[in-house]
Amino acid sequence: MTVGALARERPAGRVTRVQALLWRRSWMRAALLLGPGLTWFVVIYLASLVLLLITAFWQINPFTTAIERVWNIDNFRTLVTDGTYRLIILRTIALAAAVTITDAVLAFPFAYYMARVASRRVQTALFAAVLLPLWASYLARVYAWILILNHDGVLNWSLLLLHLPPASLGYTNWAMWIVFSYIWLPFMIIPTYAALERIPQSYLEAAADLGARQGQTTWDIILPLALPGIVAGSIFTFSLTLGDYVTPLLVGGAGSSFIGNVVYGNVGIAHNIPFAAALAVVPVAVMALYLLGARRLGAFEAM
Amino acid sequence: MGDRLKRMAGARQTVMGLSLVLLLAACGGTSSNPGPAASQPPTAGMKPPTSIGTGEGQLNLIAWEGYAEKDWVQPFQQQTGCQVNAKYAGSSDEMVTLMANGGGGQYDMVSASGDADLRLIYGGDVKPVNVNLVPDYTNFQAQFKSPSFNTINGIHYGVSLQWGPNVLLYNKTQFPSAPSSWSTIYDSKYKGQVTIPNNPIQIADAALYLMKTKSNLGITDPYELTQSQFDAAVNLLKQQRPLIKKYWDLASQEISLFTNHDVVIGAAWPYQTNTLQAASVPVADTIPAEGATGWADTWMLGTKAPHPNCAYQWYKWISTPHVQAQQAIFFGETPVNSKACDEMEKLQAGSCAQYHANAPASYFNTIKFWKTPLADCGNGKSECMPYSKWQTAWTSITG
Numbered sequence: 183m184t185v186g187a188l189a190r191e192r193p194a195g196r197v198t199r200v201q202a203l204l205w206r207r208s209w210m211r212a213a214l215l216l217g218p219g220l221t222w223f224v225v226i227y228l229a230s231l232v233l234l235l236i237t238a239f240w241q242i243n244p245f246t247t248a249i250e251r252v253w254n255i256d257n258f259r260t261l262v263t264d265g266t267y268r269l270i271i272l273r274t275i276a277l278a279a280a281v282t283i284t285d286a287v288l289a290f291p292f293a294y295y296m297a298r299v300a301s302r303r304v305q306t307a308l309f310a311a312v313l314l315p316l317w318a319s320y321l322a323r324v325y326a327w328i329l330i331l332n333h334d335g336v337l338n339w340s341l342l343l344l345h346l347p348p349a350s351l352g353y354t355n356w357a358m359w360i361v362f363s364y365i366w367l368p369f370m371i372i373p374t375y376a377a378l379e380r381i382p383q384s385y386l387e388a389a390a391d392l393g394a395r396q397g398q399t400t401w402d403i404i405l406p407l408a409l410p411g412i413v414a415g416s417i418f419t420f421s422l423t424l425g426d427y428v429t430p431l432l433v434g435g436a437g438s439s440f441i442g443n444v445v446y447g448n449v450g451i452a453h454n455i456p457f458a459a460a461l462a463v464v465p466v467a468v469m470a471l472y473l474l475g476a477r478r479l480g481a482f483e484a485m
Numbered sequence: 486m487g488d489r490l491k492r493m494a495g496a497r498q499t500v501m502g503l504s505l506v507l508l509l510a511a512c513g514g515t516s517s518n519p520g521p522a523a524s525q526p527p528t529a530g531m532k533p534p535t536s537i538g539t540g541e542g543q544l545n546l547i548a549w550e551g552y553a554e555k556d557w558v559q560p561f562q563q564q565t566g567c568q569v570n571a572k573y574a575g576s577s578d579e580m581v582t583l584m585a586n587g588g589g590g591q592y593d594m595v596s597a598s599g600d601a602d603l604r605l606i607y608g609g610d611v612k613p614v615n616v617n618l619v620p621d622y623t624n625f626q627a628q629f630k631s632p633s634f635n636t637i638n639g640i641h642y643g644v645s646l647q648w649g650p651n652v653l654l655y656n657k658t659q660f661p662s663a664p665s666s667w668s669t670i671y672d673s674k675y676k677g678q679v680t681i682p683n684n685p686i687q688i689a690d691a692a693l694y695l696m697k698t699k700s701n702l703g704i705t706d707p708y709e710l711t712q713s714q715f716d717a718a719v720n721l722l723k724q725q726r727p728l729i730k731k732y733w734d735l736a737s738q739e740i741s742l743f744t745n746h747d748v749v750i751g752a753a754w755p756y757q758t759n760t761l762q763a764a765s766v767p768v769a770d771t772i773p774a775e776g777a778t779g780w781a782d783t784w785m786l787g788t789k790a791p792h793p794n795c796a797y798q799w800y801k802w803i804s805t806p807h808v809q810a811q812q813a814i815f816f817g818e819t820p821v822n823s824k825a826c827d828e829m830e831k832l833q834a835g836s837c838a839q840y841h842a843n844a845p846a847s848y849f850n851t852i853k854f855w856k857t858p859l860a861d862c863g864n865g866k867s868e869c870m871p872y873s874k875w876q877t878a879w880t881s882i883t884g
Contacts, residue, residue, distance in 0.1 A: 248608075264881070265881075266880055266881040266884040267880075267884070269884060270884050328741075332741075332745040332747055333745050333746045333747040334744075334745040334746050335745065350677065352745075352747055353730050353731045353747065431734065434731075435729070435730055435731045436726050436727075436729035436730065436731060436732055436883065437726065437883070437884065439880075439883065439884050444880065444884070447880070449582075450579060450582055451575075451576060451578040451579045451582055452578055452582070452876050453578075453581065453582040453585060454876075
């Protein structure tokens with residue numbers, strides 16, 4: 183054998199050896215595959231969450247607004263004892279829940295029709311109709327609602343034509359409820375549709391064979407099987423509403439502040455980042471609880 | 486007129502200086518990072534340039550809405566080659582936050598009002614300016630050459646710009662004659678039809694109203710409030726909340742509220758009035774009998790301004806009589822350049838007197854200029870509510 187031939191063989195041998203090693207030690211394979219994603223997750227996501235939590239225990243110099251690294255729990259104490267922040271947190275959670283329920287009620291019949299009644303062509307058209315608004319900017323859609331709901335808006339103009347008294351919905355919590363329900367509706371329809379479509383036809387036939395009425399089938403068969411999909415959708419509607427601050431800013435009136443608005447005010451205006459961090463921990467905690475509940479209801483299998 | 490104003494400004498300077506020394510002395514120990522420990526601002530030692538070099542091609546401004554309009558920005562860009570990028574801020578607090586860390590190497594200048602100036606100066610966010618590089622500086626009205634809000638120990642931390650009052654804006658179909666009192670925005674008759682700025686300094690407006698209507702509270706300065714005076718003002722604003730349609734964050738929001746008849750009365754800047762009137766919305770504004778709060782603005786230069794030469798070009802440009810007149814008429818405020826009056830007359834007859842560019846002292850004295858509320862009441866006692874309390878109270882009012 184010549185020296186040249188040996189040299190040619192060596193790299194191939196090395197690759198084989200690496201392959202063999204990876205095959206024998208499966209944890210190495212896993213580490214290589216997961217490494218990049220996991221690093222990103224730990225560094226970008228978990229590390230910033232930890233930093234957020236640490237910052238929440240600091241405070242600022244009230245005059246220069248420089249951060250002072252003095253450990254204390256004053257920020258959290260303020261959150262618990264000050265009625266204003268309690269009210270804002272409750273308002274945010276309550277509206278997120280209201281929006282979620284509204285979207286679930288609106289989405290279920292729509293998704294049911296799409297998944298089980300509509301013809302192929304109608305189904306495609308409905309899909310396009312659901313997804314089309316997502317092509318337009320979030321801000322454009324919110325501003326459109328301002329034009330509808332304000333005093334001289336489309337709604338009052340229509341009511342006037344019908345000789346009805348004008349509604350004053352603009353810049354109220356009702357306006358926020360309407361706008362949020364509209365904006366997040368597609369996020370509820372799609373998972374519900376996916377869950378409904380997966381219900382085998384044979385189950386419904388079996389129910390019918392055994393003498394179940396339509397209502398009974400819906401209540402006992404379809405709804406429990408669609409529930410994981412609805413819960414999956416509710417994760418979107420609930421968390422997106424919980425974390426929003428643009429809609430309250432634009433559509434809300436006096437007394438419409440959300441957690442996000444107070445966080446924004448403390449970061450962008452008052453420069454009280456420690457307090458903003460403490461407040462930002464609240465939605466994280468709420469979502470953690472919500473996701474635990476959602477897992478119980480099987481939402482993650484539906485996604 | 487000049488003497489009286491000078492005396493007033495002098496007194497204010499002394500009071501401010503004293504209270505700052507006390508406040509900063511009190512703060513000194515608690516901070517682990519080196520905060521301002523002496524009355525000398527941290528950037529006082531920075532030497533301003535003695536000549537203006539070649540422009541850097543860009544200029545990043547933080548401004549009030551209406552302060553970087555096409556009419557005077559475009560010719561500036563053509564003349565100097567400095568491309569102006571303006572970011573609008575809705576409150577002094579937002580300006581201070583954006584300018585944190587000397588503008589972060591991103592922003593060059595900020596059109597700061599009196600309630601932000603000292604925070605910026607003592608935060609080390611702005612640096613000394615050489616006013617000799619601004620030819621029109623010599624034409625400034627005396628009280629705006631070295632005012633206490635932007636000049637400390639003879640060092641200028643900016644160049645004065647314009648000043649004016651916060652006005653009562655009303656819809657003329659609802660109010661055929663101008664309301665004579667600020668009481669209209671606290672009147673339950675206009676439930677759901679009132680708008681005021683989303684800004685903690687608004688507490689001073691309530692205090693000013695109480696100062697004139699409830700003399701037993703003993704308010705002498707709407708920015709220096711003891712606990713009981715402060716509570717009275719906050720209570721008034723809490724009672725007002727059900728009447729409020731929306732607390733506006735940007736002037737454009739208030740303009741749209743009036744355009745769509747969502748509100749009929751509110752606290753505003755003259756800028757909103759001018760914009761609405763230009764769009765033929767039947768509105769007008771007035772300064773009610775109680776007087777008004779107001780602002781005196783200064784263009785300040787960020788400690789880390791990346792385009793200082795363009796910034797000095799802007800100083801020169803914005804101080805010229807013609808540009809001063811343009812901005813004064815556009816926004817509805819008073820220029821600091823005494824030569825702007827003639828230019829205003831050329832642009833719009835009668836505007837010099839309308840916007841008080843000849844500045845009678847009586848008018849100047851009706852305005853309670855924005856300043857940072859400090860714990861020190863100016864009498865050596867620390868009984869007053871510092872600004873951080875104002876911010877907390879404001880959240881409890883609007884939340």
